[in-house]
Amino acid sequence: xxxxxxxxxxxxxxxxxxxxxxxxxxxxxxxxxxxxxxxxxxxxxxxxxxxxxxxxxxxxxxxxxxxxxxxxxxxxxxxxx
Amino acid sequence: xxxxxxxxxxxxxxxxxxxxxxxxxxxxxxxxxxxxxxxxxxxxxxxxxxxxxxxxxxxxxxxxxxxxxxxxxxxxxxxxx
Numbered sequence: 409x410x411x412x413x414x415x416x417x418x419x420x421x422x423x424x425x426x427x428x429x430x431x432x433x434x435x436x437x438x439x440x441x442x443x444x445x446x447x448x449x450x451x452x453x454x455x456x457x458x459x460x461x462x463x464x465x466x467x468x469x470x471x472x473x474x475x476x477x478x479x480x481x482x483x484x485x486x487x488x489x
Numbered sequence: 490x491x492x493x494x495x496x497x498x499x500x501x502x503x504x505x506x507x508x509x510x511x512x513x514x515x516x517x518x519x520x521x522x523x524x525x526x527x528x529x530x531x532x533x534x535x536x537x538x539x540x541x542x543x544x545x546x547x548x549x550x551x552x553x554x555x556x557x558x559x560x561x562x563x564x565x566x567x568x569x570x
Contacts, residue, residue: 465545465547466506466545466547
């Protein structure tokens with residue numbers, strides 16, 4: 409797994425957020441590629457975000473929320489953050 | 490203002506988030522420097538985050554939340570995101 413800055417707890421945070429994105433994507437019957445395209449995020453980056461391997465930025469969280477028809481805070485709440 | 494990727498709406502998002510951070514910081518009577526030190530974020534970066542001039546990462550949002558004794562989702566909810 410590519411290195412992300414921060415502690416194990418923080419990596420866990422990114423994993424939880426990625427899982428929240430994946431769960432909403434699947435609930436909408438979207439492929440990872442379709443979500444990436446819809447959000448305007450590179451497809452290879454999308455997979456890394458869902459696996460918690462990227463320290464995702466707020467603007468990308470916002471793009472994902474738009475593509476998933478939810479609010480950025482919904483993704484964090486889903487992730488228990 | 491340094492360029493951030495995305496649209497005007499997205500910059501507004503970063504401004505709102507920065508304002509939420511500032512409001513919680515002031516409510517705790519913390520200086521910007523004290524918050525930066527407490528969160529382990531560079532002092533000059535801290536000012537840019539509060540002004541919405543940086544596309545803040547999730548791990549930095551999480552660090553700020555810890556330093557502000559709240560949850561990451563609280564910061565987004567405060568910001569109306």
